[in-house]
Amino acid sequence: MTHVFNFSAGPAVLPKEVLLQAASEMLDWHGSGMSVMEMSHRGPEFSSIHRQALDDLRELLDVPANYKILFQQGGGLGQNAIVPLNLAGRRNDPVVDFVHTGSWSGKSIKEAARYARVNVAASSEAEGFARVPARESWKLSQDAAYLHICTNETIDGVEYPDAPEINSDVPIVADMSSHILSRKIDISKYGVIFAGAQKNIGPAGLTLVIVREDLLDYASPQCPSAFNWKTCAEHDSLYNTPPTYSIYIAGLVFAWLKANGGVAAMEQRNIEKARLLYEAFDRDDFYVNRVAPEFRSRMNVPFYLRDESLNQLFLTGAQARGLLQLKGHKSVGGMRASIYNAMPIEGVQALVDYLNEFAGR
Amino acid sequence: MTHVFNFSAGPAVLPKEVLLQAASEMLDWHGSGMSVMEMSHRGPEFSSIHRQALDDLRELLDVPANYKILFQQGGGLGQNAIVPLNLAGRRNDPVVDFVHTGSWSGKSIKEAARYARVNVAASSEAEGFARVPARESWKLSQDAAYLHICTNETIDGVEYPDAPEINSDVPIVADMSSHILSRKIDISKYGVIFAGAQKNIGPAGLTLVIVREDLLDYASPQCPSAFNWKTCAEHDSLYNTPPTYSIYIAGLVFAWLKANGGVAAMEQRNIEKARLLYEAFDRDDFYVNRVAPEFRSRMNVPFYLRDESLNQLFLTGAQARGLLQLKGHKSVGGMRASIYNAMPIEGVQALVDYLNEFAGR
Missing domain, CATH: 3.90.1150.10 (Aspartate Aminotransferase, domain 1)
Incomplete structure (x- = not known):
């Protein structure tokens, strides 16, 4: 094998131990005679894989009991629409606040504007996205449906050093795609956290959503059932067939994190x-x-x-x-x-x- | 290894040869030093995998040149919303025709009703879904946005022996999730074909959409960009990060089909x-x-x-x-x-x- 170091922004390098285990179990997971790819998502084998991944992730991120962990599909770009479809309905004629810190929050702003009025509360665009705008400069709305931030801008290389204090009960939605699991976070500061898997979690095609339970009740009638957080939560992410193999790999990554x-x-x-x-x-x-x-x-x-x-x-x-x-x-x-x-x-x-x-x- | 035969409805059995190859290439694809899971979706290695999969699938299904092949996410249940979000806009105040032949067309009907008026042109529900309703009995609308059928009902075990003749230019949308690639089909009889991968294609989490080019222009402003067929087609399925590893496995399945x-x-x-x-x-x-x-x-x-x-x-x-x-x-x-x-x-x-x-x- 060529010896390489892979600096891809995503899909990205995975722990060698994870790949070795996946290769060794490819044809026969734990004596079942089946590859994980071949298992019914409702059978006991995959259920145990799914459960262990959820438990390990909850432990790793210290996710409070009043938050659901969902495995969805469609990545960060998908959630840019799925978030307002699930959450803008908290308010009539909703406005959504954003802080514009780079390419990814920019994409989120553009997509959310299909579903709600958008208020860019602060932007560092004029400074070439060289920083997170100072908290004192944020012009938050009186009663936003939510505030959306991207806590690590994958393209611009800008990271929030900690969760912003906003002194209101407006839920903060954080796109943590490219730095989740890389540092301690206080989940309770956020209403919703989402992350495409293909950086610190596992294969592309899996999307992690962590959502506070009281925020599950606001989906628009236009929200596709397969992307409705509440439907997904009520069916333990099995409303539609989940990306089972990707969840398995994510579970191996979580186990690797715990072991390290x-x-x-x-x-x-x-x-x-x-x-x-x-x-x-x-x-x-x-x-x-x-x-x-x-x-x-x-x-x-x-x-x-x-x-x-x-x-x-x-x-x-x-x-x-x-x-x-x-x-x-x-x-x-x-x-x-x-x-x-x-x-x-x-x-x-x-x-x-x-x-x-x-x-x- | 336990010797088993796996009759799961999906995720389902994969060719042993495919799993063997995937295991052997897990840590180092073709001397790249990378697992396919670790490759940028825009790099030359994955591009070649993606291109080959598309070419092989086009050959296997004899897909005409005026049809795009898209790799999306969200499965059949996702497409139940994604189809009307992309296609109901063909008409003002659209009506969508359905033939109800079992559980899956039933789910499609329910979901489409969020986005359009639904006309159940025929149903075999009263006969316990023991057949496809006789073509003469279908009460099609005058000018439907499209006609949706499920050509193989996974739960009820009912399969269309061939494409229905409807004597109009209303596009037929076919959910072929559970029998695509199992029999010859005449793609030109359909406007749109979709299929969750987890039966005859590859891992769960990948969704195949084959769409006639003239049907790409009708997406609703409410359609999430990540699920907009036209956006997906214009970006060669790379608008958002595709489920790269699942596309790779699908490609191995296509190669296996060709070899067999x-x-x-x-x-x-x-x-x-x-x-x-x-x-x-x-x-x-x-x-x-x-x-x-x-x-x-x-x-x-x-x-x-x-x-x-x-x-x-x-x-x-x-x-x-x-x-x-x-x-x-x-x-x-x-x-x-x-x-x-x-x-x-x-x-x-x-x-x-x-x-x-x-x-x-």
Whole structure:
């Protein structure tokens, strides 16, 4: 096997141990004679896999008892519509508040405008999305149906250091797709948390939704049943056939996280990985990261070569060293290193060594 | 490994060769150093997997050039809403025609009623869904937005022997979830075909949509972007991150089908498998299948023991012989044997032997 470190923003690197176990169980899960892919979603075998994944996730994230954990489909972009279809109905003639911190909150704003009036309470667009707008500057509505934030902008590399205090009972909806399970979070600060799986959870095609029970009652009649949170909760995510194999892989990832110290240990490792990488950019002015230090993402690190004519040379050299998928998102150019939970510190060190070597040439 | 035959209605048995290949490539796809699960959906590796799957499927189903093949999420239940959200807009104050032949068309009717007026043009409910209503009896609307049929009812075991002739240009939408790729179909007779993958295609969580290009322009403003067929078509199913690993497995299934004679060879094998099984029921009156012979499904074979007090004994004996997941759907009771493409004739023969032995006792 080629030895590589994969910096893809998602679908992204998975723990080697998880892939080894999945390969070994592919044809026969625990003596059942079946692959997990072949199991009825209502049979005892898959039920036990599903239950264990839910229990482990609840433990890892310390999810309070009054929150449901749902497995849906359609990813973050799907939830951009599914959220207002389920929650805008909290108010008549609803307004939804947003904080615009980058590409993903921007997409959410655009999609929500199909279903509700949208108020952009704050935006850092004029500053090139280099920060989360200061809390004092947020112009929140009087009585929003909810406030939507993206707590880690995968493309722009901006991360909320903690949950915002908004001094009202307006529920906060957080798109945590690209940093869930990477740091401790206080779930009780949020009404709804959603995350596409393909970064820190498992395969693309699985979407995690954590929703406070009192927010399950507001779905629009236009909300497709398969994406109605309440229907999904009442049927334990089995209203429609769930992406069973993806739930199985997610469960293996959760077990791996638990065996490796849980979220607290991941957070310490992620702090160290991010420190190593940002220090390499700050050492001289060959590379640039434009995000204000207190909002720099620990998961997605966009950077630019000051001399962009060297981009192709940089990428070719990286590829030759097995440092894969470092090209930045097409909408912003440059480079991006995504260093999710499953990226070992050795991978970050290998990238830092290459960064230094390339700058030195 | 336990040797079993898995008669699950879905998720269902997959070809052993596919699982073996998936296991062997789990950690390193074609020397890339990455699992398919870890690949960016926009990178060259996954692009080649995606392209090959589309090409093979187009060849297997002989899909005309003016039809798009989309990979979506949310399954058949998702499409029950996604179809009217994309297509009811063909008409002002739209009416949608349905033929009610069992549980799945029933669910489709209920869901579509959120988005359009529904006309049940024909129903076999009064006959216990034992047949497709005779074409002459269908009371089609003058100018429906579309006609929705379920060409194989997974729970009721009723299959259309061919595409209905409706003598108008109203597009026919066909839910083919549980028999796609099992028999030759003339795609040009349909406007839209959809299918959840978890029967004859691959893992749950992937949804196939084949749509005629002129039907891409009618989405409602309420249609979530991630489920808008046109958006999906314009972005080659990459508008949101697709279920990449499921597409890869589907691609392996398509390659397996091609290597095994394609749809024509599958159809011959499926005719033979179904013949074997139905003959066992018709031999005496110990077992009952209630569907009229010309509409009996080749894929999903529900049956009842005349003496239902023997049900548990029957199932326990089957399980002991490695004949798995034969319990009927909870809504109809009894038994069901799903005998998809990947079920070998040996599995059907093993079931028939058991049926005869159990009846003889």
